[in-house]
Amino acid sequence: xxxxGPTFANITIGLLSAIVDNIPIMFAxxxxxxxxxxxxxLLVTLTAGVGGSLLSIGSAAGVALMGQAxxxxxxxxHLKWTPVIALGYGASILVHxxxxxxxx
Numbered sequence: 001x002x003x004x005g006p007t008f009a010n011i012t013i014g015l016l017s018a019i020v021d022n023i024p025i026m027f028a029x030x031x032x033x034x035x036x037x038x039x040x041x042l043l044v045t046l047t048a049g050v051g052g053s054l055l056s057i058g059s060a061a062g063v064a065l066m067g068q069a070x071x072x073x074x075x076x077x078h079l080k081w082t083p084v085i086a087l088g089y090g091a092s093i094l095v096h097x098x099x100x101x102x103x104x
Contacts, residue, residue, distance in 0.1 A: 001032070006040040011093060014047025018054035039096075039103035046096055050089050054082055 001009045017025045025048050036044075056062035056078035065073050097104070 001034040001036070006034065006036045007043065007097075010040060010044040010047050013044055014051030014089065015054070017048045017051040018058040021058065021060065022048040022052040023060075037104050039100050042100060042103065043093070043096060046092060047089070050085070050092055053085050054089065055079075 004012065013025055013029060026045075029044055029048075034040075052058035053062070056066055056073075056075050062078065066075065
């Protein structure tokens with residue numbers, strides 16, 4: 001948080017949650033207890049949640065679905081949706097920063 005600034009760090013944390021489940025990511029953030037504004041806390045919550053959906057392995061639901069729908073829903077079949085999810089990821093960040101500008 002100190003080197004990158006909170007906004008860039010929170011967006012990066014969201015991208016990292018696509019690879020690592022968002023629960024350990026948020027646990028690490030909460031353990032660090034950074035001194036950030038309410039808007040930044042909302043941003044890290046948003047990015048960790050949505051970022052976890054960028055890849056099927058980033059969310060418990062994606063992993064569970066791959067286990068239940070063997071052969072029909074795979075890591076690679078999920079990748080076709082990644083650009084759309086990434087667009088939603090970026091749009092949700094922009095909307096959050098616009099709607100909640102007073103909390104930053």
